[in-house]
Amino acid sequence: xxxxxxxxxxxxxxxxxxxxxxxxxxxxxxxxxxxxxxxxxxxxxxxxxxxxxxxxxxxxxxxxxxxxxxxxxxxxxxxxxxxxxxxxxxxxxxxxxxxxxxxxxxxxxxxxxxxxxxxxxxxxxxxxxxxxxxxxxxxxxxxxxxxxxxxxxxxxxxxxxxxxxxxxxxxxxxxxxxxxxxxxxxxxxxxxxxxxxxxxxxxxxxxxxxxxxxxxxxxxxxxxxxxxxxxxxx
Amino acid sequence: xxxxxxxxxxxxxxxxxxxxxxxxxxxxxxxxxxxxxxxxxxxxxxxxxxxxxxxxxxxxxxxxxxxxxxxxxxxxxxxxxxxxxxxxxxxxxxxxxxxxxxxxxxxxxxxxxxxxxxxxxxxxxxxxxxxxxxxxxxxxxxxxxxxxxxxxxxxxxxxxxxxxxxxxxxxxxxxxxxxxxxxxxxxxxxxxxxxxxxxxxxxxxxxxxxxxxxxxxxxxxxxxxxxxxxxxxx
Amino acid sequence: xxxxxxxxxxxxxxxxxxxxxxxxxxxxxxxxxxxxxxxxxxxxxxxxxxxxxxxxxxxxxxxxxxxxxxxxxxxxxxxxxxxxxxxxxxxxxxxxxxxxxxxxxxxxxxxxxxxxxxxxxxxxxxxxxxxxxxxxxxxxxxxxxxxxxxxxxxxxxxxxxxxxxxxxxxxxxxxxxxxxxxxxxxxxxxxxxxxxxxxxxxxxxxxxxxxxxxxxxxxxxxxxxxxxxxxxxx
Amino acid sequence: xxxxxxxxxxxxxxxxxxxxxxxxxxxxxxxxxxxxxxxxxxxxxxxxxxxxxxxxxxxxxxxxxxxxxxxxxxxxxxxxxxxxxxxxxxxxxxxxxxxxxxxxxxxxxxxxxxxxxxxxxxxxxxxxxxxxxxxxxxxxxxxxxxxxxxxxxxxxxxxxxxxxxxxxxxxxxxxxxxxxxxxxxxxxxxxxxxxxxxxxxxxxxxxxxxxxxxxxxxxxxxxxxxxxxxxxxx
Numbered sequence: 051x052x053x054x055x056x057x058x059x060x061x062x063x064x065x066x067x068x069x070x071x072x073x074x075x076x077x078x079x080x081x082x083x084x085x086x087x088x089x090x091x092x093x094x095x096x097x098x099x100x101x102x103x104x105x106x107x108x109x110x111x112x113x114x115x116x117x118x119x120x121x122x123x124x125x126x127x128x129x130x131x132x133x134x135x136x137x138x139x140x141x142x143x144x145x146x147x148x149x150x151x152x153x154x155x156x157x158x159x160x161x162x163x164x165x166x167x168x169x170x171x172x173x174x175x176x177x178x179x180x181x182x183x184x185x186x187x188x189x190x191x192x193x194x195x196x197x198x199x200x201x202x203x204x205x206x207x208x209x210x211x212x213x214x215x216x217x218x219x220x221x222x223x224x225x226x227x228x229x230x231x232x233x234x235x236x237x238x239x240x241x242x243x244x245x246x247x248x249x250x251x252x253x254x255x256x257x258x259x260x261x262x263x264x265x266x267x268x269x270x271x272x273x274x275x276x277x278x279x280x281x282x283x284x
Numbered sequence: 285x286x287x288x289x290x291x292x293x294x295x296x297x298x299x300x301x302x303x304x305x306x307x308x309x310x311x312x313x314x315x316x317x318x319x320x321x322x323x324x325x326x327x328x329x330x331x332x333x334x335x336x337x338x339x340x341x342x343x344x345x346x347x348x349x350x351x352x353x354x355x356x357x358x359x360x361x362x363x364x365x366x367x368x369x370x371x372x373x374x375x376x377x378x379x380x381x382x383x384x385x386x387x388x389x390x391x392x393x394x395x396x397x398x399x400x401x402x403x404x405x406x407x408x409x410x411x412x413x414x415x416x417x418x419x420x421x422x423x424x425x426x427x428x429x430x431x432x433x434x435x436x437x438x439x440x441x442x443x444x445x446x447x448x449x450x451x452x453x454x455x456x457x458x459x460x461x462x463x464x465x466x467x468x469x470x471x472x473x474x475x476x477x478x479x480x481x482x483x484x485x486x487x488x489x490x491x492x493x494x495x496x497x498x499x500x501x502x503x504x505x506x507x508x509x510x511x512x513x514x515x516x517x518x
Numbered sequence: 519x520x521x522x523x524x525x526x527x528x529x530x531x532x533x534x535x536x537x538x539x540x541x542x543x544x545x546x547x548x549x550x551x552x553x554x555x556x557x558x559x560x561x562x563x564x565x566x567x568x569x570x571x572x573x574x575x576x577x578x579x580x581x582x583x584x585x586x587x588x589x590x591x592x593x594x595x596x597x598x599x600x601x602x603x604x605x606x607x608x609x610x611x612x613x614x615x616x617x618x619x620x621x622x623x624x625x626x627x628x629x630x631x632x633x634x635x636x637x638x639x640x641x642x643x644x645x646x647x648x649x650x651x652x653x654x655x656x657x658x659x660x661x662x663x664x665x666x667x668x669x670x671x672x673x674x675x676x677x678x679x680x681x682x683x684x685x686x687x688x689x690x691x692x693x694x695x696x697x698x699x700x701x702x703x704x705x706x707x708x709x710x711x712x713x714x715x716x717x718x719x720x721x722x723x724x725x726x727x728x729x730x731x732x733x734x735x736x737x738x739x740x741x742x743x744x745x746x747x748x749x750x751x752x
Numbered sequence: 753x754x755x756x757x758x759x760x761x762x763x764x765x766x767x768x769x770x771x772x773x774x775x776x777x778x779x780x781x782x783x784x785x786x787x788x789x790x791x792x793x794x795x796x797x798x799x800x801x802x803x804x805x806x807x808x809x810x811x812x813x814x815x816x817x818x819x820x821x822x823x824x825x826x827x828x829x830x831x832x833x834x835x836x837x838x839x840x841x842x843x844x845x846x847x848x849x850x851x852x853x854x855x856x857x858x859x860x861x862x863x864x865x866x867x868x869x870x871x872x873x874x875x876x877x878x879x880x881x882x883x884x885x886x887x888x889x890x891x892x893x894x895x896x897x898x899x900x901x902x903x904x905x906x907x908x909x910x911x912x913x914x915x916x917x918x919x920x921x922x923x924x925x926x927x928x929x930x931x932x933x934x935x936x937x938x939x940x941x942x943x944x945x946x947x948x949x950x951x952x953x954x955x956x957x958x959x960x961x962x963x964x965x966x967x968x969x970x971x972x973x974x975x976x977x978x979x980x981x982x983x984x985x986x
Contacts, residue, residue: 074971075967075968075970075971075972076967095963096963096967098967098970098971098974099967099971100971100972100974100975100978101974101978149934149937150937152867152934153934153937153938153941154941156866156934156938156944156945157938157941157942157943157944157945158942158945159941159942164390164440165386165440166414166416166440166441180868180947180951180955181954181955182868182955182958182959184958206866206867206868206945206947207868232383232386232387232390234937234940234941235383235384235387235468236387236390236391237940237941237942238468238471238472238706238940238941239387239388239391239393239468239471239472240391240392240393240471241391242390242391243390243391243392243440245414245440249414252415253414253415253416256416256418257416261329261330265309265310265330265332265333266309268309268332269308269309269332269333269334270309270334272332272334272335273334276334276335398624398674399620399674400648400650400674400675466617466620466621466624469617469618469621469702470621470624470625472702472705472706472940473621473622473625473627473702473705473706474625474626474627474705475625476624476625477624477625477626477674479648479674483648486649487648487649487650490650490652491650495563495564499543499544499564499566499567500543502543502566503542503543503566503567503568504543504568506566506568506569507568510568510569632858632908633854633908634882634884634908634909700851700854700855700858703851703852703855703936704855704858704859706936706939706940707855707856707859707861707936707939707940708859708860708861708939709859710858710859711858711859711860711908713882713908717882720883721882721883721884724884724886725884729797729798733777733778733798733800733801734777736777736800737776737777737800737801737802738777738802740800740802740803741802744802744803
């Protein structure tokens with residue numbers, strides 16, 4: 051994929067998350083540089099999340115130095131960089147501020163799979179520290195906590211989803227929050243019965259097929275296109 | 285009704301359910317073929333639910349073989365097929381992913397009629413297995429569970445509504461979820477007092493009149509038209 | 519006010535209630551005929567609530583007979599007629615299906631003033647019978663229950679608001695439901711502390727000034743106009 | 753800043769609050785007059801909050817007398833005036849009707865910082881009296897209660913946010929309500945764990961940087977511009 055195409059994909063992904071309220075005035079989506087350089091594309095600190103454009107994604111190295119241009123990365127770029135340094139399988143990282151997931155962490159509720167789609171995510175744990183991930187040590191701590199997982203919650207703060215592609219990281223971020231919402235709604239009126247590990251194994255395998263994840267992307271892309279015709283800089 | 289008209293009706297029905305959040309990136313609406321062939325129209329596996337069009341509905345037989353064209357049905361077409369095979373009175377089936385109904389099943393709450401419109405639906409029970417209905421045995425199990433009812437919930441998964449027409453299956457799907465939402469809201473703050481069987485009998489008879497069901501369809505059709513002028517392929 | 523102007527006011531009122539979800543596919547707004555004839559204007563049974571137009575309001579007498587044209591009133595016109603027959607001070611009646619108010623009745627919670635605006639309404643009680651008000655005796659029973667009040671809830675069904683003008687009946691219907699929503703939200707997390715009768719007396723007097731009620735109408739009218747420029751038949 | 757520019761900023765701020773439901777048909781935003789005259793700009797009593805325009809902001813002195821034109825201030829202008837008289841550091845005041853914050857006061861729940869952004873606000877207490885702040889004594893009582901704080905809740909009524917600029921007062925009003933919403937959501941399902949004073953100190957310092965507050969304004973401004981292109985009188 052060219053950098054230009056990746057920028058468009060990232061902008062669309064962030065816009066689709068914004069439309070769903072999974073990011074707000076903050077939030078950043080990154081992708082590992084596809085051209086072999088050690089670094090990532092990430093939306094600049096000053097990018098306006100409700101009007102995000104492909105040109106808002108800047109190339110930086112893992113220390114946050116701009117590889118081109120003058121704009122600076124968000125202070126939490128370390129979250130992305132430290133994950134890329136540890137996870138060669140990861141090509142996309144998104145840090146979100148999802149309402150329901152975050153509320154669960156505020157009351158000390160562990161995230162549990164209560165929807166079929168949640169089975170795709172595997173285990174999701176909560177990083178206990180409440181802080182902006184604005185330093186190498188904090189980024190390293192979070193990345194070590196994440197380990198080999200697809201996603202983690204961050205206490206009273208947000209969530210992170212990582213994957214081999216922007217599309218998959220997006221879909222995981224959506225599934226993560228939709229499950230948290232259902233878990234919250236269930237907790238409001240009773241005790242949710244999460245999927246068993248056996249159910250998760252079968253359902254997760256079935257629903258992880260690329261065509262099914264692709265459908266979620268396409269679904270939200272069509273909704274975003276409905277709302278606004280132009281998604282690219284010109 | 286011609287197949288072309290039925291395709292338009294199905295596309296509108298699915299779009300109206302999407303607008304209300306009763307289906308999401310998944311969900312399928314089918315109708316028995318009106319021309320005597322053994323089979324159904326159903327939206328294709330790869331159809332984008334937020335941009336659904338009449339042409340997305342493909343004709344298949346009860347084994348899922350395309351009667352024309354190349355597109356494939358959703359893996360859960362068995363849910364539809366097995367119901368049509370058992371219920372000659374049924375000409376339309378919709379499988380939804382309704383938020384509130386599903387949350388009730390996640391905490392083991394039985395669906396109860398707490399709105400007047402719910403009286404139209406009769407008894408609604410919950411299918412206990414959490415699974416994609418992607419095989420003949422699972423489809424048969426669900427269809428047998430449904431029996432002669434108008435609707436059923438599917439635990440931690442979704443719902444199904446069946447009727448003699450696309451319009452009625454749509455309205456039932458709406459009533460089902462609206463009632464579940466009110467039941468959930470009631471459970472949040474107290475113990476809901478469901479309608480008695482006697483109230484259900486009187487009210488159900490009164491509110492099942494075709495003109496009243498038609499009003500619900502017209503209401504949502506006008507809202508959908510407001511949002512988008514063109515509902516048909518061209 | 520001319521009948522034509524009243525029709526426009528009624529259509530706008532109903533549209534503004536629909537936008538807020540206070541009516542749904544059902545709901546009817548009426549006004550006493552301003553020309554001395556014994557009867558009322560009310561939206562016809564077959565009017566589409568999401569596309570309501572001034573021409574949808576038909577003139578009927580208190581027995582439901584059309585004074586002109588062929589369309590029929592909603593089956594619950596008796597609710598309106600019986601109130602007009604008892605309350606010479608009332609010139610507008612609206613029957614709504616408000617979500618939060620109705621949920622309160624479903625769990626046996628009495629409506630309580632927890633917002634300042636609620637003080638405008640006075641006492642609001644709940645009619646205990648769950649039924650469509652589709653006969654003279656039921657209409658009479660409801661009207662007698664309402665007595666001299668401005669509004670009442672109807673158990674597991676809806677609400678009614680009556681006033682000297684369409685504008686005031688509209689504003690009361692809004693205040694009624696907004697208060698019920700806050701009461702519900704409060705009940706979710708604690709025990710709401712309603713306004714005392716003394717607070718209600720002072721605040722109700724202060725907030726009942728016509729200019730303040732007018733502001734609520736204007737506020738919603740501007741929002742409705744934003745969404746759709748044409749509010750009239752042509 | 754010129755008065756004309758300030759009027760545009762105020763109109764935009766109020767419109768952005770309305771879009772988020774933080775003000776409704778009421779609510780007023782003021783700014784201290786930037787030209788040395790003793791007084792403030794505030795939206796007129798009869799301004800329509802859903803169609804607010806720069807010209808709706810009138811200049812008054814601290815006794816509510818119009819410094820130009822004929823329109824009158826809202827009856828609660830005393831809330832603004834009494835704060836300006838006590839707080840030379842304050843150049844902008846907004847009085848909101850935020851749903852979640854108000855519900856907390858209705859059940860006697862103290863507002864607590866459960867989001868990182870809440871750390872920016874410092875301590876937020878609840879004014880116990882339920883009343884329109886429509887007199888000098890009530891305004892003085894509220895202003896004295898507020899003291900040197902950035903924001904306060906008003907029991908069963910609303911909130912007030914004050915700052916050195918319209919932008920900051922806006923952002924604080926948003927943070928205040930977003931935190932209240934998360935606190936409410938947390939209370940629905942458990943016991944929220946608020947940030948400790950130590951966490952608040954670190955995080956508050958970090959997130960109070962002007963560039964970060966500016967991002968929140970820009971985020972909402974882009975959303976408001978999306979919805980409506982023209983924000984100014986012409």
